[in-house]
Amino acid sequence: MISGQHFIAGRWQGRPLAHNQSFNPATNRALDWHFAEADLADLAQITELAHSAFQEYRRVSPSSRAAFLNCIADEIEALGSTLVEVVNLETALPQARVENERTRTCNQLRLFADNLLSQDMEIRDPALPDRKPLPRPALRLTQIPLGPVVVFGASNFPLAFSTAGGDTAAALAAGCPVIFKGHNAHPATCELIARAIDKAIRHCAMPEGVFTLVHARQHAFSESLIAQPKVKAVAFTGSVKLGMHFAGIIQQRPEPIPFYGELGSQNPVFALPDYLQDNLPAFADALIQSVTMGQGQFCTRPGLVFVVADTTYPGLCQALAERLANCSSGPMLTAKIAQGYRHQSAAWQQCAGVELLAQGQGEETGCHGRPRLFASDAEAFLQHPELREEIFGPASLLVRCKDVTQMQMLATTLAGQLTATLYASETEWKAQSVLLQELELKAGRIIAGQMPTGVEVCHSMQHGGPFPASSDSRYTAVGSQAIRRFLRPLCYQNLSDSLSE
Amino acid sequence: MISGQHFIAGRWQGRPLAHNQSFNPATNRALDWHFAEADLADLAQITELAHSAFQEYRRVSPSSRAAFLNCIADEIEALGSTLVEVVNLETALPQARVENERTRTCNQLRLFADNLLSQDMEIRDPALPDRKPLPRPALRLTQIPLGPVVVFGASNFPLAFSTAGGDTAAALAAGCPVIFKGHNAHPATCELIARAIDKAIRHCAMPEGVFTLVHARQHAFSESLIAQPKVKAVAFTGSVKLGMHFAGIIQQRPEPIPFYGELGSQNPVFALPDYLQDNLPAFADALIQSVTMGQGQFCTRPGLVFVVADTTYPGLCQALAERLANCSSGPMLTAKIAQGYRHQSAAWQQCAGVELLAQGQGEETGCHGRPRLFASDAEAFLQHPELREEIFGPASLLVRCKDVTQMQMLATTLAGQLTATLYASETEWKAQSVLLQELELKAGRIIAGQMPTGVEVCHSMQHGGPFPASSDSRYTAVGSQAIRRFLRPLCYQNLSDSLSE
Structure with missing residues (x-):
């Protein structure tokens, strides 16, 4: 059932290694699933492919992107009880919690899909040809995707903040391909979700390379991945220490890119x-x-x-x-x-x-x-x-x-x-x-007057805060506003709409 | 007419130095105005004061902030021909250009003021007390100011991108005090504008420390200034080399803060x-x-x-x-x-x-x-x-x-x-x-079909772009959206409006 392979270029590839096993925390024993380990030699192919996919995917219409997100949600649901069982084996989270988290994960994908259909992020200033001393040209401000995004998921939300979780959903909604670094604590769960995404890619005829799952236990791989020039943003959920280590690597890049670290909080x-x-x-x-x-x-x-x-x-x-x-x-x-x-x-x-x-x-x-x-x-x-x-x-x-x-x-x-x-x-x-x-x-x-656990997925949520709660307090990790992490403004001046759409 | 002093804590202070002179590029000779040089020993006072002002200024109502911005514009206009003459002496920019730039500068301030009165940046999700399985609390997403902002102005826009230029206007509109590093190429111009701001602060009873002008030719001062813990954002217009040098210093801070560098472009x-x-x-x-x-x-x-x-x-x-x-x-x-x-x-x-x-x-x-x-x-x-x-x-x-x-x-x-x-x-x-x-x-x-010179100050302008045009392509340096540089989202959950406003 679990191949243990990477999902790269729309193909399942890589050779599972004997010592890369999944683990059951409830029994404190290894599970009988083995996983491949990505190599630095794979990096260029992976990011080049994501870049090629970007050229195509960013021009996919919002309605087609929405259909893709909805299809991913449908395919996750279609995994049925198998998904719940695998998550439970890898995380010891009880069945009811896993089912609730699956619902939340699918709802997140559908929330971004709905927004793509209903939200207009454009701002316009119409031409003023008779203005003195100078006329004003027509100006239109749109939001375009940044490019390929690397996502590191969270151990504590193996569905809602992992393979097809909030960051992935927001990036795909924005028009950015996702390279997901498989989580070592739930790699089989990652594979199942990636299989759902694989089906959605084929069903919706999305470009190969719009989503990549890559297993890598060695930090060296992740460190090189986020330094690749074709990577244009990184979203990370985890410890302050590892997050700031990754932030330091990103700061060494010749081209600065956004880093979104959701790091740590005491929630007083x-x-x-x-x-x-x-x-x-x-x-x-x-x-x-x-x-x-x-x-x-x-x-x-x-x-x-x-x-x-x-x-x-x-x-x-x-x-x-x-x-x-x-x-x-x-x-x-x-x-x-x-x-x-x-x-x-x-x-x-x-x-x-x-x-x-x-x-x-x-x-x-x-x-x-x-x-x-x-x-x-x-x-x-x-x-x-x-x-x-x-x-x-x-x-x-x-x-x-x-x-x-x-x-x-x-x-x-x-x-x-x-x-x-x-x-x-x-x-x-x-x-x-x-x-x-x-x-x-x-x-x-x-x-x-309410406890802080329980994060509503909605338009007005802010999940992020001043450092070290997150590395960039201007953005949220949860809710529909998370799409802003992966967009940048582009202004069209004096250009008729038909040419730039 | 020109004291050559800093404007700190609402007082003109500092001793002008013989060798810190203003310069006339048209005659290639020094002007007879001398300027003080800030000391590393001044840093704590300057940033502590800006932080204190922040505690007060961030709670000033949008309409009072708008009145303050409008008052700054009025006071700049009240400087009359003196301002135009001083800018011309320091920059060799012709009178008509200086007058146009003054108009643009005042219009920018008034644009941000208008937006404070008319724009609602809030997003709400009302309570759903009867929702199953769990009720939804009322959620309200607001935007709050980041804190004290350091601004480095541009030589080529001694008014519109300097002391009370776009960055300063956006930061003050957001609710952030500004520490402006006086521009070495037009320090007397900086002083005149700061005098206009001084009058507006007193007229509108704004907190002392909401605006600081500090003259410093030594890079060491600027380098220490942007490393101060109370500084929460930096806006810079200038060369790629100096901008990325400052970015590197900011990356060494224990707490990451936003850096907005408007750096260089060939505009193909x-x-x-x-x-x-x-x-x-x-x-x-x-x-x-x-x-x-x-x-x-x-x-x-x-x-x-x-x-x-x-x-x-x-x-x-x-x-x-x-x-x-x-x-x-x-x-x-x-x-x-x-x-x-x-x-x-x-x-x-x-x-x-x-x-x-x-x-x-x-x-x-x-x-x-x-x-x-x-x-x-x-x-x-x-x-x-x-x-x-x-x-x-x-x-x-x-x-x-x-x-x-x-x-x-x-x-x-x-x-x-x-x-x-x-x-x-x-x-x-x-x-x-x-x-x-x-x-x-x-x-x-x-x-x-239009040349790129001429940047409209409006809602839909994007002045910024992928690196190295700017260090953060997600933000604009021109137009009303620039206020987003200095804000972060804050969500209120289950809190009645009257308590959080």
């Missing part, structure tokens, strides 16, 4: 005293659910919770601890993620002034990770820079502040975030303009 | 055979006027003209030579620009296969430059990379091609351009989709 939650006093159980339910869902492997999981150490505080700690103690450890996406989570949990626990408030049940062998809730005071938080690093997994740090003023002060010390959340009573909302204004400078999305 | 013109045969005198008139106006010191001056070596070619050469021979040398903006122009002209002339077709009259002493027209065949153009470098001055290279196919081939070899122009008969337009499609990949603006 600020819960004000009056609100907490009146809503403690509901808040505790929501927080523990948000921290632990999907083993905490969401880029919007709340990793920092700021509260005031008032009379409500002990009750809050107790309510959170009780709820967390009922949660169980579960398999994380990869052994590396589980090790990183355990390592960072241990590092937090060793910080002076940080205590482990509660932890969930179960063992932490293999790929399993146990949920944890830490607590510290403001001083300890200020003292330990490691508490500001994203902890990727089911953990959160409760930071108790002397008062709201100290809470505001801590907000000013935060780095850039994908989200910032404020829970406040009606009275507190009206009084909290200082905190709100500070959070506006720190985040891409401000949320009132 | 393609004139097809049938068109030329029917329109030779008009084309020759337009080309020579476009190449020589303002001593060729426009970033959109046509520096390359591709034609077919058919029976019309000798007549074209003769028509162009006759017209150019009637043009005179004139003072260029600076001694350095004049030297660079003469140096590059000499280098072109020494290329094997390149001939000097014609030159204008007059001497080339001091800051003066003489117009020139060169010619080469396609082979010589392919052989000499120096012919692809922007020549900043009144010169152009006629490249004769064997046929239209060779012309198309040469188009594929071009680097990124601000503009690409096509002159063609109606029949040729219909047949020239290949050339047009190639030019779309190379330029930010495609022009039919």
Whole structure:
């Protein structure tokens, strides 16, 4: 069922290697699927082909591009239960979650398709032939695709942010061919989705080379890929460290190109005293659910919770601890993620002034990770820079502040975030303009009274934020505006529409 | 009249130095105005102040910001003939040109003001409380300013792309304070404009630090300025070399920030055979006027003209030579620009296969430059990379091609351009989709049957293009869309409008 090959030039090619295996985190064992490894010698062919495809694909009409995106969605659905089973084997994500993510992935593709049919991004200034002292020519501003795009997907969204996920959908909608670097944590999933795209390419008679899947475990391949002159943009979801390493390589190119890194975020939650006093159980339910869902492997999981150490505080700690103690450890996406989570949990626990408030049940062998809730005071938080690093997994740090003023002060010390959340009573909302204004400078999305997990795919979503949440806060990774990542303006002056369309 | 001081924190400060003088290119002599030199020790104060101003200025209502921009325009006009005289002394640009540029500058400010009052950049997705399986929260996408912006102006537009030029107007409209690095070629002009802004700040009660003028001839100051953590974007107009040097410094920052470099362009013109045969005198008139106006010191001056070596070619050469021979040398903006122009002209002339077709009259002493027209065949153009470098001055290279196919081939070899122009008969337009499609990949603006000089300030203008025309082809330096350079999206989720406005 799984060939383990690359999909290049519309053909499945490459020889699977014995040691390049897929892995099942639930059993902590290798799966019996083997994958090819791309070679630096393949680079020129891959990017040349994407460039040739670009010349043709950028002139494909919006309606044909929309039909192509819809067809990809249909073909993904047609993979049926096989897809769900393979994703589950490779990621340990439960069936219901995989099915929901598949729905989201197909909806994303269809959202971009709908926009291609309905949205007009043109701006016009009509000719003013009689204007004095000089006439004005007719001017028309359009948006054209940048060229071939390299996409690196995310381990935590094997469908919605991987092979045919948000970046791929946005790039294909824009008119850019995609070179997708197969994700090492779910390569068989990548192959299945690429097979769906393969069918859609043939069904819609799209140019060969409009989509490439290439498997490569060696960083050297990825490093050379993003340095290729025919590559015109790179979208990456992953760690700050690897993302900024790739950004550095891109900066060495003779021609600068856009790099979109969706990197890391702690997603601070600020819960004000009056609100907490009146809503403690509901808040505790929501927080523990948000921290632990999907083993905490969401880029919007709340990793920092700021509260005031008032009379409500002990009750809050107790309510959170009780709820967390009922949660169980579960398999994380990869052994590396589980090790990183355990390592960072241990590092937090060793910080002076940080205590482990509660932890969930179960063992932490293999790929399993146990949920944890830490607590510290403001001083300890200020003292330990490691508490500001994203902890990727089911953990959160409760930071108790002397008062709201100290809470505001801590907000000013935060780095850039994908989200910032404020829970406040009606009275507190009206009084909290200082905190709100500070959070506006720190985040891409401000949320009132809801946990940050759950990212709506719509027109007005912003998934991105000041560095290091993302490398370019001007663009979103989620929602219809993501198409702007892969477009540039082109102005036609004094040119009749019929000639330039 | 000219104090020679910086404008920092709403105060005129700094001690003018004897050797930091303004210069008159028409007389090739120093002017009796002396200027202060900023110190690295001033940096923290300057950027801290801009950051403080940002906290206040970003919350100033759009209508108050619009009033501020309009007031700056009014105060610039109120400078009257003094401004025109000072610009003329520092740049040798004639009075009529300076007056036109002043009009354009004030119109730019007022265009951004009008847009602040009329444009709604928000996108909304209303709440769907009854949606299954999950309700949708209300989402609202706004645009917020990035923070303090450093602007480096252009020598060739001492008003429209300098102190209160396009970048400054766009940044102030966006809600970003501006730190303007005074231009060494027109520092007294910078001071006069800053005095107008000073008056507008006081009249409109804007925060001190919303605008800073700082004089610094040492690159070290500029290099440290753009590395300051409180600086959140940099806009630069100038050479590829200096622009990419600044880009490299910005890449070393821990936090990546946007860099907008408007760098260099040859603005190729393609004139097809049938068109030329029917329109030779008009084309020759337009080309020579476009190449020589303002001593060729426009970033959109046509520096390359591709034609077919058919029976019309000798007549074209003769028509162009006759017209150019009637043009005179004139003072260029600076001694350095004049030297660079003469140096590059000499280098072109020494290329094997390149001939000097014609030159204008007059001497080339001091800051003066003489117009020139060169010619080469396609082979010589392919052989000499120096012919692809922007020549900043009144010169152009006629490249004769064997046929239209060779012309198309040469188009594929071009680097990124601000503009690409096509002159063609109606029949040729219909047949020239290949050339047009190639030019779309190379330029930010495609022009039919008009010379590229003359950049309309409007909504649909794109002034920018693939590298090296600009460092970021996704943004424009001219027109109302330029405000996007200084904004980032912020999404409010589940937040009532009254709390976030």
